Amino acid sequence: MIRRRQALTAWLFLTPAVLFFVLLFFLPIGNQLLTGLYDADGAFTGLGNFTRAFEDPEVLHSFLITLAYAAGTLVVGTAVGLALAVILNQSLRGRTLFRSVLLIPYLTSVSIIGLLWRNILDPQVGILNRLLEAVGLPGQTWLSTHPLATIVGITVWSSAGYTMVLFLAGLQGIPGLYYEAARIDGAGPWRRFFAITLPLLAPTTVFVSIIGLIGTLQQFALPYIVTGGGPGNATSLYAHRLFIVAFNDNDFGYASALSLLLLVVVLVLSLAQLRIGDRADA
Amino acid sequence: MPSYNRRSFLQLGLGVTVLGAVGAGCSPATPASRKQDSRTFTIYWNAGHGYQAYKEVIDQFGKDHDLQMNWQKFQWPDLTTKLTADFRSGNVPDLVEEVSAGTGTQYGLAGNVLALDEFAAADKEFGFPGDFLDQAVVARQYEGKTYSIPLHLTANGLLFYNKELLSAAGFEKPPATWDEFLEVARATTKDKVSGCALNSDPSYAAPYYNQQKVDFSDVGAKQFMTPADGALKAMQWMQDLIYTHKVSPAPVATTDYSGPQKLFSAKRAAMFVSGPWDIGPIRQGSPDIDLGLAVPLTGAVQSAAMAGAGLMIPAKAKDPKLSWELITKLAAVKVELAATKEAGMSMPRKSWASDPAVAADPNLATIAKALAVVAENDVALSASGKAAQINELWKKSYQQMIIQHAPVGPALDDFRKQAGAAL
Numbered sequence: 001m002i003r004r005r006q007a008l009t010a011w012l013f014l015t016p017a018v019l020f021f022v023l024l025f026f027l028p029i030g031n032q033l034l035t036g037l038y039d040a041d042g043a044f045t046g047l048g049n050f051t052r053a054f055e056d057p058e059v060l061h062s063f064l065i066t067l068a069y070a071a072g073t074l075v076v077g078t079a080v081g082l083a084l085a086v087i088l089n090q091s092l093r094g095r096t097l098f099r100s101v102l103l104i105p106y107l108t109s110v111s112i113i114g115l116l117w118r119n120i121l122d123p124q125v126g127i128l129n130r131l132l133e134a135v136g137l138p139g140q141t142w143l144s145t146h147p148l149a150t151i152v153g154i155t156v157w158s159s160a161g162y163t164m165v166l167f168l169a170g171l172q173g174i175p176g177l178y179y180e181a182a183r184i185d186g187a188g189p190w191r192r193f194f195a196i197t198l199p200l201l202a203p204t205t206v207f208v209s210i211i212g213l214i215g216t217l218q219q220f221a222l223p224y225i226v227t228g229g230g231p232g233n234a235t236s237l238y239a240h241r242l243f244i245v246a247f248n249d250n251d252f253g254y255a256s257a258l259s260l261l262l263l264v265v266v267l268v269l270s271l272a273q274l275r276i277g278d279r280a281d282a
Numbered sequence: 283m284p285s286y287n288r289r290s291f292l293q294l295g296l297g298v299t300v301l302g303a304v305g306a307g308c309s310p311a312t313p314a315s316r317k318q319d320s321r322t323f324t325i326y327w328n329a330g331h332g333y334q335a336y337k338e339v340i341d342q343f344g345k346d347h348d349l350q351m352n353w354q355k356f357q358w359p360d361l362t363t364k365l366t367a368d369f370r371s372g373n374v375p376d377l378v379e380e381v382s383a384g385t386g387t388q389y390g391l392a393g394n395v396l397a398l399d400e401f402a403a404a405d406k407e408f409g410f411p412g413d414f415l416d417q418a419v420v421a422r423q424y425e426g427k428t429y430s431i432p433l434h435l436t437a438n439g440l441l442f443y444n445k446e447l448l449s450a451a452g453f454e455k456p457p458a459t460w461d462e463f464l465e466v467a468r469a470t471t472k473d474k475v476s477g478c479a480l481n482s483d484p485s486y487a488a489p490y491y492n493q494q495k496v497d498f499s500d501v502g503a504k505q506f507m508t509p510a511d512g513a514l515k516a517m518q519w520m521q522d523l524i525y526t527h528k529v530s531p532a533p534v535a536t537t538d539y540s541g542p543q544k545l546f547s548a549k550r551a552a553m554f555v556s557g558p559w560d561i562g563p564i565r566q567g568s569p570d571i572d573l574g575l576a577v578p579l580t581g582a583v584q585s586a587a588m589a590g591a592g593l594m595i596p597a598k599a600k601d602p603k604l605s606w607e608l609i610t611k612l613a614a615v616k617v618e619l620a621a622t623k624e625a626g627m628s629m630p631r632k633s634w635a636s637d638p639a640v641a642a643d644p645n646l647a648t649i650a651k652a653l654a655v656v657a658e659n660d661v662a663l664s665a666s667g668k669a670a671q672i673n674e675l676w677k678k679s680y681q682q683m684i685i686q687h688a689p690v691g692p693a694l695d696d697f698r699k700q701a702g703a704a705l
Contacts, residue, residue: 124531124545143534144685230482230535231685232678247363249671252370 029263036257040250049257059258061233062241065148069237070216072152073159074209080156081163081208086197088164089171099168103161110158114225117154118143147227147234154222159215163208170204171197206277210270217266238262320600322350323608324375326365328591329355330559331379331434333627335620339611347604359537362670369394372598377605379433380592383421384664386430391665395594397427401606408610409631418630421659422592430592431609435630437652438557439489439578439586442543442564446572447475447552456553456576460493460519463553463579467529470552477529479542479551480520484673484680485587486539489555491516492657493581499672499701501662506672506701507694512582517683517690525687532685547571555579557589558649561626575644577651588656590630622646628653672701 039045053059084102088095105113120128121143129139142150174197182192220239223229229236229244236244242262246255325340332355344351356364358381368374369389378395380386389395402410410431411419418432441463443456451469467477480486488498494512499505507513523530530551533541540563542554547568555578564573578586593612595605611617618629619637628649629635640646663669679697682688 118536122534124534124541124550125548141532141534144532147535224537227535228537230677230681232535232682232688234686235535244674247366248674250366250667 029260032256032260035253036260038253040253045253049254050261052254053258053261058233058236059238059241062236062238065235066217066219066238069148069152069155069219070213072149073155073216074212076152077156077159077163077212078205078208080160082167082201082205084160084164085167085171086193089168099161099164102164105158105160106162108158110221111225113154113158114222117157118226121150143227144231147231151223151226151235154226155216155219159212163212166204166208167201170201174200203277206273210273213269213273214266217262217269321348322352323347323377323604324352325354325608326361326375326378327353327355328361328379328381329357331591331627333621333624335617335624336612338620339617340608343608343611357537369596374596374598376596376599376601377608378594378596380430380594382589383418383430383432383592383659384661384669386422386592386594387424387661387664388667388669389594390427390429391424392667394597395429396597396599396602397429398431398595398606398609399426399428401602402428402431405606405610408613409633413615413632414630415632415635415653417588417653417656417658418590421588421661424661424665430594431613432590432592432630433613434590434627435588435653436557436559436590436628437578437586437649437656438486438589439492439555439656440557440648440652441553441555441576441579442546442560443553443574443576444546444549444551444571445574447549448574451552456574457579458576459580464523464527464529467523467553468527471529474550476531476545476551478523478553478555479545480523480530480533480684481539481542481554481556482533482535482681482685483539484677485589486542486555487517487520487680487684488587488657489578489585490520490581492585492587493579493583495582495585497657497660498676499660499663501660501666501705504702504705506698510694513694514691516581517694521683521687521690524684532687535681535685558626558628558645561645562624565626575648577648578655584655586652586656588653588659590628666705668704671704675700675704 036049037044037046039048088099088102092098120126121140123129123139123141123143132139178196178200179192182196187195218239219237220243223235223237223240224243227235229240238258239262242255242258245251245258323344327336332353337353340351340353343349354375361379362381365375365378369392386395390397402408411428414432415435418435419428422428422430422432441456443466447470448454448456448466451466453466453469457463457466463478469477471477491498491507491513494516495509496512496516497505497508500508524532531545540560542551543556543560543563545551546554547564549568549571561573561575564571578584593609595602595609599605613631615631615633615637618631618634619639621627622629622634622640626645628646634640635650663672675697679693683690683693
């Protein structure tokens with residue numbers, strides 16, 4: 001009787017969450033799956049939209065540059081976030097201020113960040129070229145010559161503060177005892193970093209990389225605002241391509257299929273990262 | 283028989299409260315315009331066209347009909363995205379500004395906007411199509427049906443020039459031909475000033491290829507950018523302005539079409555090619571610039587591209603008659619004249635063109651000359667339902683040629699192949 005009552009209570013409290021996920025996640029996913037079975041004219045195509053994606057050069061291009069964008073952002077972003085965390089974990093004057101300042105870009109709307117950098121990097125009227133010219137350096141045209149790397153740079157700039165906070169939390173969980181023992185054994189700062197800090201931060205690194213991977217694979221707003229997916233299709237990431245298929249080509253069936261394929265990729269890559277993390281922990 | 287105590291009642295009460303709250307929150311979202319009472323009238327409009335002349339008409343219309351006017355303004359790409367989503371959901375605005383001729387036809391053939399011929403036929407006083415210039419009307423018709431009413435009629439291809447900069451370089455008159463244009467651009471390119479500025483928006487290439495007698499599309503023959511030699515010449519010439527003659531900076535890929543106008547306003551470019559919509563921002567932003575406006579250039583021929591917004595009524599609008607009434611007020615000649623006075627915009631009515639105020643304005647006279655040489659639009663492209671898809675392919679090719687310096691011939695061939703496949 002008590003167990004039954006406990007179960008009822010548990011269900012009462014669980015029901016809102018279950019309803020939330022069913023109504024706002026699983027039903028739309030199901031609806032999308034259904035939409036993905038029809039072409040732009042509403043004719044049933046079965047899995048036609050899904051197989052079409054593997055032969056569509058624009059989709060394949062967007063997928064490949066998204067992987068490049070994700071890899072670049074994860075590697076550089078993690079390294080920058082970790083470096084900042086290690087520096088600001090030392091007892092420096094004003095470190096709280098630095099930590100807060102570094103977090104500001106992450107707290108700023110992506111639209112503002114996009115417009116801000118768009119204006120800074122504009123080769124003709126942007127402030128960066130004026131500064132470069134003022135010190136006698138040649139101006140840059142990165143938005144045209146290295147558009148994807150520029151988007152990676154902006155993403156790293158905007159997310160470094162958040163990554164830093166995560167690594168700071170991880171660093172503060174490492175007992176100082178380990179460092180003391182290593183110091184007594186004669187280990188220098190680099191040795192202590194590679195032998196103690198890095199291995200013990202493995203769970204944080206896995207978390208940072210999974211969150212980062214999910215975010216970067218779904219990136220849409222930044223290239224849309226900064227370059228409009230161009231020049232050509234150089235920054236037309238997967239989510240941007242998907243948006244073009246849905247709202248420009250008006251082919252919601254194909255767009256639904258593309259979004260489900262992205263879901264599968266995100267799931268597979270996230271699970272793989274979790275596996276790697278588990279092995280590293282073991 | 284279960285026994286109830288105070289604790290179980292509390293648990294039950296809490297559960298029901300939470301369920302109710304979540305249920306309310308998770309109930310299907312009531313679309314904004316449905317949530318509002320039926321006396322709300324929603325209009326989608328381009329952010330750059332929010333003239334006081336239109337605001338006054340809309341405000342008065344709301345008062346006359348006791349309506350709450352919900353005038354929403356967007357950039358064109360955002361308006362298109364929102365409208366596409368609205369058509370799918372069935373929750374549509376009451377009146378929409380159409381980005382350019384043909385868009386309404388595309389929506390109309392898909393059943394998303396109304397054909398307006400019956401409204402126009404029943405409203406003789408409005409004067410449609412008799413009082414409207416033919417090119418603005420024909421471009422909005424397909425198989426005898428009209429899917430939008432012209433609001434503006436403009437020409438992309440006008441030459442904007444800084445009189446002071448040209449004069450300093452020894453030119454008292456603006457260039458009229460491609461050769462003269464290049465000569466002036468070379469002479470005015472100095473220090474931080476470029477002789478001209480090209481746009482990252484591919485629609486701004488139209489005047490140049492039209493001046494080589496190139497048609498963007500011939501849907502019947504599944505051909506694009508023909509004849510090929512003219513297209514190659516036009517696009518190569520544009521590319522050479524940047525990379526060979528170095529008289530224009532390479533534009534930056536963006537969704538904003540106002541880059542050349544901003545450079546011109548900052549006195550960093552001596553000339554650029556655009557339409558009347560850039561007159562207002564230059565006058566307001568840089569009143570000290572001695573702005574010159576010249577007729578379209580002559581390549582193989584003198585030509586410009588037709589532009590100009592329209593008005594359309596979604597098929598599921600709450601009260602199409604009411605929407606039509608607002609169209610007649612917004613496209614009335616006195617409102618056209620007020621908008622022209624305010625923003626320098628050119629209009630589609632014959633009675634507007636013959637008004638003394640318009641005839642006496644030298645800029646408007648130049649625009650009228652440009653309108654006389656606009657190239658014909660291929661209405662079959664809009665009717666194919668593939669215009670947006672093909673324009674996106676053109677954007678990719680154009681930016682590859684102009685921004686990324688891709689070889690023109692292969693880029694054009696690639697575009698033709700992909701556009702043909704899309705059809």
